[in-house]
Amino acid sequence: MAETITRSPRTRGLRTRPSAAEDRPPKRAEVSRQQILDVAASLFRARGYTETSLRDIGAQVGMKAGSLYYHFASKEELAADVLRIGVERVHEAVASAVAALGPGAPMKARIEAAISAHLETLLVESDYTSAHIRCFPYVPPSLKAQLSQARRDYEAIWRRLLDEAAAAKALAPGIDAEVARLAILGALNWSLEWFDPVRGRPEELIRTLVAAFTR
Amino acid sequence: MAETITRSPRTRGLRTRPSAAEDRPPKRAEVSRQQILDVAASLFRARGYTETSLRDIGAQVGMKAGSLYYHFASKEELAADVLRIGVERVHEAVASAVAALGPGAPMKARIEAAISAHLETLLVESDYTSAHIRCFPYVPPSLKAQLSQARRDYEAIWRRLLDEAAAAKALAPGIDAEVARLAILGALNWSLEWFDPVRGRPEELIRTLVAAFTR
DNA sequence: GTCTATAGCAAGATAGAC
DNA sequence: GTCTATCTTGCTATAGAC
Incomplete structure (x- = not known):
């Protein structure tokens, strides 16, 4: 579950590994900042926004709580970065996965790719994304406001995908695109509450959702 | 969304209204206790467990925080009562709704009744149930342990229902009963995060889930 | 950049008056 | 039963040494 964001000027598309050799050797402050974010x-x-103190974070980084303020202006700003990265990352993962299928791919495959990428990012790839999903509802309103645009941007992918699917008659009969979106994402996001990475198999949930909502 | 539990010796089956005339005029302490729970x-x-202080609760009841300790030993014990009532209530609602269909009812109708009862209780009927769903993941481990049996009891209803459905070939093709249970309950529980009681229509989600998972 | 030290505040909880 | 008053603890955040 450990991960480090090595963000070069701009992370675009999918990069297979967070690669050791980036443009420039990162400054020390940047390393600390990334460790803190991670x-x-x-x-x-794991615990939630309110339940996590800056002392907890500092302790795991090997730093006193006060030192965090050299890198972030407040707990809220730190959380804003974490949660923003979380949406961006799942957004990129889903967009890339669907795009990788090429323009002529069948709707069912596109939906499966989107479901798979969302779930994989949420459960396995990114603590940032799972932190976003688990914390967003409990975060102060000012932070919610900051994140709302990025969230809408991500939502738009799903809306378009499912609208296309509905138009192509690729959804199971009697299923509305918007309600399907909410149901699918609900089922995926809620998996954070029950998924056990040791015994669990994300593929089963993917297969079940595809079987349920597409034809 | 206001509700008061008027629990006579035992609340069994479904009672249409929380009826004004109960067995005995409740004592004053009981009234306060109910108000606090409500x-x-x-x-x-609305806010979450950690985000709600005893001072907040006291203020809305018209009482000082310290006075709550006459009725409850701790915040955790108060939350334990709220969350336990929450599961019990959705358990009763789902069990009653399914039972009301009679023994010969088709599986599809039983599943629809269960989905409908869970969603109605969660979104409209009971703040206790929605508090449970929203708070459980963030509550201290000791509280989780206290609630685990009641949760398993409720889970069992769904497991049985979906196993029966699978045996009767009433689930959509390619769908595993256990995964369907997790997906359906995930989609339902997550609706707390997006459902708008003003413009919302729970029926659409119910219809979509039935269409997706049954045949 | 990170530390020590601490300000300032809000939380859960308790004691005793009424 | 509820209040006032307060204890203790833990939090976010700041100031200044190093």
Whole structure:
């Protein structure tokens, strides 16, 4: 579950590994900043926003709580970065997965790719994304407002995908595109509450949702 | 969303209204206790467990925080009562709704009744149930342990229902009963995060889930 | 950049008056 | 039963040394 964001000027498309050799050797402050973000994402995911203190984060980074303020202006700003990265990452993962199928791919395959990418990012790839999903509802309103645009951007992918699917008669009969979107994402996001990475098999949920909602 | 539990010796089956005339005029302490539980359920639902202080609860009841300790030993015990009532209530609602169909009812109708009862209880009927769903993941481990049996009891209903459905070939093709259970309950529980009681129509989600998972 | 030290505040909880 | 008053603890955040 450990992950480090090595963000070069701009991370675009999918990069297979967070690669060791980036443009420039990162400055020390940047390393600390990334460590803090990584630890914060992990703790926000595991415990929640309010339940995670800056002392907790500092302790895992190997730093006193006060030192975090050299890198972030407040807990809220730290959380804003974590949660923003979380949406961006799942957004990129889903967009890339669907795009990788090429323009002529059947709707069922596109939906399966989107479901798979969302779930994989949420459960396995990114503590940032899971932190976003688990914490967003409990975060202060000012933070919600900051994130709303990025969230809408991500939602738009799904809306378009399912509208296309509905138009192509690729959804199971009697299923509305918008309600399907909410149901699918609900089933996926809620898996955070029950999925056991040891015994679990994300593929089963993917297969079941595809079987249920597409034809 | 306001609700008061008027629990006579035992609440069994479904009672249409929480009826004004109960067995005995309730004592004053009982009235306060119920008010506290109602307010706590409402705030836990709206804000979350950690985000709700005893001062908040007291203020809405018209009482100082310290006075709550006459009725409850701790915040955790208060939350334990709220969350336990929450599962019990959705358990009763689903069990009654399915039972009301009679023994010969088709599986599709039984599943629809269960989905409908769960969703109605969660979104409309009971702040206790929605408080449970929203707070459980963030509550202290000792509280989780206290609730685990009641949760398993409720889960068992769904497991049985979907196993029966699978045996009767009433599930859509390619769908496993256990995964369907997790997907359906995930989609339902997550609706707390997006459902708007003003413009919303729970029926659409019910219809979509039935269409997706049954045949 | 990170530390120590601490300000300032809000939380859960308790004691005793009424 | 509820209040006032307060204890203790833990939090976010700041100031200044190093």
